[in-house]
Amino acid sequence: MTSTDLTIAQAMLPLSDPDASLAFYRDVLGFEVRNHVEYGDMHWITVGPPGQPETSVVLYPPEATPGLTDAERGLIEEMMAKGTYAMINLSTPDVDAAFAKVQQGDVEVVQEPIDQPYGIRDCALRDPAGNMIRIQQVG
Secondary structure (H helix, E strand, O other), X not given: OOHHHOOOOEEEEEOOOHHHHHHHHHHHOOOEEEEEEEEOOEEEEEEEOOOOOOOEEEEXXXXXXXXXXXXXXXXXXXXXXXXXXXXXEEEEOXXXXXXXXXXXXXXXXXXXXXXXXXXXXXXXXXXXXXXXXXXXXXX
């Protein structure tokens, strides 16, 4: 096996409100819904960018993680609320246009588009669960 044999199939991000997360990823970011599984009050929602069926984001209920103690669940909830538990970087050829589009939705902006000292232009926002989303300009 070589490194070119490996690809990213799924990334996992926690959710706290399935309806708000679904609306954010589908309606604000424009991702397609690929799967939606309910088990009791818990939801697993798989979304992904159109045209990239091999790459998905699974929004999952962190309380379903086996082996977590109540204290650990509480810490995860606190970190999610602060936006320090999970993050994902997305890319686009035009970060300013992408930022203008996502601002039309109900979005918590963390950072407007800016040229970073390490050579990229990006912006940052948070999803309804508090996950940090950075959108980087590529190309």
